[in-house]
Amino acid sequence: MKLKSIFNYILVAILAIQLVSCDNKETLESPFGATPAERLDAKQKELNDLLESSEFGWKAVYFTDVTQLGGFTHVFKFEDGKVDMASDFDDDTSVYSSEYSIELGSTTSLLFSTSNRIHLLSDSNNAPTAALRGKGYKGDFQFLYYGQENGEIIFRTNRSFEELRFVKATAADWTNLAKARAMIPNVVGASSRPLFRLLETNDGSKINQFDFTFTPASRYAVANSIVAGSSFSYNVGIAYTATGITVKPAIKVGTQDLTDFVYDANTGSFNATGTGGVTATIRYSNKPLVLTDDYKPLLPGNPTVIYAYIAANLSTAASNSNFTNSLLNAANASLPSTQKINRIQFYFNDGANGSYIAYTFTGGRSAVYHFVKVTEDPVNKTIKLSNDGWSVATPPTFLQAIDNQLLDPNGLYVKKETFKITYSNTIYTFTSASSNFRLTTYAFQ
The missing domain is CATH 2.40.128 (Lipocalin)
Structure with missing residues (x-):
């Protein structure tokens, strides 16, 4: 074969290889018949069309952290970059308007770009418990789009990657927020x-x-x-x-x-x-499911033990009953504005003083002591306090309602709690065996 012919064959082979390479390159770059940018654009339109498609908008029950927080219901109506939104975060279930956008990044996402009700869950100043101080309700306001399933839109939260689903709302969902608050x-x-x-x-x-x-x-x-x-x-x-x-x-x-x-x-x-x-x-x-012996250290013959309700730290304790709070508020309302009950302190087996309840006050008012006899009901596992005299000739009438609960003839359940409030002191609750009175105290031993 002549040298010229060999050269021509080689040239044709090189051209053929290049053509095949170009075809493979196109296939690798566009396996779905579109560029990555085109696919993201299509996903963006898909999500936006989906958000605007529901007549009454969408509803989401957002559980931000199921290890310590409950769920918050939101309803949304999307149109042309604007969103109408309402929630059951608080008693304000009104509808508010703000802006949203469909963001393109590593994936398509829904961003609530201006402030609205859902931002209350991400506000670090809204901490519901001491453990969440500086974290708020751990909520998010940007949600990554992961498609549809059974008519629901599937998102994942941007920060914690938790799944959140939007379901089609009904007209009733908007008015049910107030009914949910009433629950x-x-x-x-x-x-x-x-x-x-x-x-x-x-x-x-x-x-x-x-x-x-x-x-x-x-x-x-x-x-x-x-x-x-x-x-x-x-x-x-x-x-x-x-x-x-x-x-x-x-x-x-x-x-x-x-x-x-x-x-x-x-x-x-x-x-x-x-x-x-x-x-x-x-x-x-009508009674605790588990009756404990937590009351026994308070009985006569034991060392001194002290428990105290301290208003500055315990007036807002969730373990105080509403009935107890109402009695405390009524007693304080009967006092001059500068005076309030600041402690209800229990002393058991305090040497020659025996056992007594000390009521102390702000504003320079003198403390009042009610001495009591202590017995037990071993069957119902309650402690019973009975009158053994006062430190004053005439007991204050504004204390009578509270004192009557502490001296309930049916006794008090005493419970050592597992939670703490502000300080490391063990919490004990004193609960009436016949009413809705429950007082929270610190133990001082």
């Missing part, structure tokens, strides 16, 4: 109902009970098993609805997950129903 007193517990509450589950063959405590500020509930030695508990965030509550994570009973509890106005209970006899109920009890 709060029922969840907190009416002052006309017993103080003690429990979660009771039934898997169709066995009933289990759990001591139930709800913290309104964080919308969080803890239910601990009453079985001795058991550490099992349900820790759930609560979201209010027009008919009851929703919990997250679900209450698992047997193999079933229960999330929606309906309020029964007659009994004050919240009921969730599964199948095959599976149920879960939050209800009231």
Whole structure:
């Protein structure tokens, strides 16, 4: 073969290889028939069209951190970069307008770009508990778009990557926010109902009970098993609805997950129903589920023990009952403006002084002491305080209502609590065995 012919063959081969390489390059760059920028643009339009497609907008129940916080319901109506929004964060369920945008980054996201109700959850000044000081409700206002499923829009939060779903709203969802707010007193517990509450589950063959405590500020509930030695508990965030509550994570009973509890106005209970006899109920009890011996160190013959309600630190304690707060407020209202009850302090077995209740005040008012005899009811595990004289000839009338509760003939339940308030002192509560009186105190030993 001539040299010229060989050269021509080589040239044709090189050209063929280059053409194949170019074809492969195009295939690698555009496997879906569009450039990455084009795909992002399409995703941006897809999300925006979807947001604007629902007649009554969208609803989202936003649980920001199910390890310590409950859920907050928001409704949104999107159009042309504007969003109308309302929430049940507080009693203001009005609709407010602001701006939103669809952002393009590593993925498409929805950004609430100007302030509105959802920003209340990300405000670090809105801390519901001491543990969340500087963190607020740990909320977000930018949500990463992850597609659709069964008519719902799937997002993940930008900071914590938690899933959040938007479901199509109804006209009623906008007005139900106020009804959900009206449910709060029922969840907190009416002052006309017993103080003690429990979660009771039934898997169709066995009933289990759990001591139930709800913290309104964080919308969080803890239910601990009453079985001795058991550490099992349900820790759930609560979201209010027009008919009851929703919990997250679900209450698992047997193999079933229960999330929606309906309020029964007659009994004050919240009921969730599964199948095959599976149920879960939050209800009231006339006495503690677990009767403790926490009162025994207060009985005669033991060393001195001291407990104190200190208004500066404990007046807002969630463990004080509404009834107790009302009695304290009424007593303070009867005093001059410069004087208030600042301590109710219990001394047990204080040497020659015996046992007594010390009432002290601000504004220079002298302390008042009520001496008491201490006995026990070993069956109901209560401590009973009875009159043994006062330090003044005439006991102050403004203290009478509070003092009557502390000297309840049916006794007081004394409980060593597991939580702390401000300081490291152990918390003890004193609860009437026959009324809704419960006072929170620090232990000083």
